[in-house]
Amino acid sequence: MEKQAVISAKHLKKAFGKGESMQVIYSDLNIDIYKGDFTVIMGSSGAGKSTLMYSLSGMDKPDGGEIDFDGTDITKLNNDKLAVFRRRQCGFVFQQIYLIEKMNLMDNVIAAGVLTSKDREGIKNRAKELFSLVNIPENTWRKTSSQISGGEAQRAGIVRAVINSPNVLFADEPTGALNSANSGAVLDVFSSLYENGQSIVMVTHDKKSALRGNRILYIKDGKIYGECDLGKYEPDHSERTEKLDRFIKEMGW
Ligand SMILES: Nc1ncnc2c1ncn2[C@@H]1O[C@H](COP(=O)(O)OP(=O)(O)OP(=O)(O)O)[C@@H](O)[C@H]1O
Ligand SMILES: [Mg+2]
Numbered sequence: 001m002e003k004q005a006v007i008s009a010k011h012l013k014k015a016f017g018k019g020e021s022m023q024v025i026y027s028d029l030n031i032d033i034y035k036g037d038f039t040v041i042m043g044s045s046g047a048g049k050s051t052l053m054y055s056l057s058g059m060d061k062p063d064g065g066e067i068d069f070d071g072t073d074i075t076k077l078n079n080d081k082l083a084v085f086r087r088r089q090c091g092f093v094f095q096q097i098y099l100i101e102k103m104n105l106m107d108n109v110i111a112a113g114v115l116t117s118k119d120r121e122g123i124k125n126r127a128k129e130l131f132s133l134v135n136i137p138e139n140t141w142r143k144t145s146s147q148i149s150g151g152e153a154q155r156a157g158i159v160r161a162v163i164n165s166p167n168v169l170f171a172d173e174p175t176g177a178l179n180s181a182n183s184g185a186v187l188d189v190f191s192s193l194y195e196n197g198q199s200i201v202m203v204t205h206d207k208k209s210a211l212r213g214n215r216i217l218y219i220k221d222g223k224i225y226g227e228c229d230l231g232k233y234e235p236d237h238s239e240r241t242e243k244l245d246r247f248i249k250e251m252g253w
Contacts, residue, residue, distance in 0.1 A: 005032045005033065006034065006069070007033040007068065008031075009029070009055070009067040011029075011030065012055060014062050025222060029224065031224050037199060038190070038191075038200045038212060039213060040213030041203045041217050041219060042205060042218050042248065043220055044205075048219055049219055052203075053170055057090045058077070062075060088166075089168065090170055091169040092171075093157055093174045094157075095173045099144075099157065104141065104142045105143060105144075109160045109163050110127065113163045117164070127159060133159075151182030151185055162198065169198055170201050171190070171200065171202040173203060173204055173205070174190070174209070175206060190212055191212050194212070194214075200213075207245075211230070211237060211244060212233050215227065216244065220252065225251055228243065
């Protein structure tokens with residue numbers, strides 16, 4: 001079956017600053033993200049991974065180029081339309097999750113859900129399913145962010161990010177602030193979402209995180225410098241690990 005692009009970006013340009021201090025991040029970057037893929041974007045620090053994720057998800061506008069996101073050129077949307085688009089189409093997970101402190105976990109998730117749906121009961125039922133998927137037990141739903149661990153906060157943040165069934169889930173170093181056990185649990189959640197058909201774009205410099213993806217893109221010199229088809233994640237993954245190691249070495253990691 002031919003892969004279907006959910007995002008197709010062409011001739012992307014992005015620079016920061018002006019004149020002598022201008023820093024060109026990319027001047028002609030092309031990238032396709034396919035439906036159902038768990039795409040991982042790697043590259044050295046400062047290569048432009050986060051900047052690219054912000055462009056693809058409509059969090060920030062590129063200086064030029066086109067981004068076809070499921071049939072809409074999002075570079076043509078005004079800020080209001082872009083905000084609506086983001087809410088409907090994208091979910092976000094960052095290194096640090098900011099939950100609303102005065103609300104418990106369930107209410108945090110419902111608050112995100114009601115932005116796109118009026119079916120409060122439906123949202124609540126989906127939240128329950130998702131909390132169970134991320135291993136947050138019922139006695140924790142009513143806790144607030146100050147009463148839970150960093151790992152639990154990150155997992156609750158993922159529930160909030162996918163409550164609206166986003167077309168694409170974007171994650172930027174989602175395990176960057178977690179210890180190894182908590183990272184593993186968060187990565188298991190990403191793997192389950194992927195198995196359930198969720199399209200994911202994850203930015204990371206962590207090899208363990210990257211191994212969860214099926215397609216690895218490497219950004220360098222303002223371009224998608226190379227890509228590696230890793231196939232599906234399996235817990236016993238020595239072959240995939242070797243393949244990824246070879247790939248990032250080739251890329252000059
Ligand atoms: N708002 C900004 N203003 C000026 N320069 C910026 C801005 N955002 C990013 N940059 C610069 O653009 C370059 C790419 O930044 P970006 O955050 O995309 O890198 P990255 O690949 O995500 O790096 P890291 O792995 O460290 O997160 C960096 O040199 C950074 O300093
Ligand atoms: Mg970054």
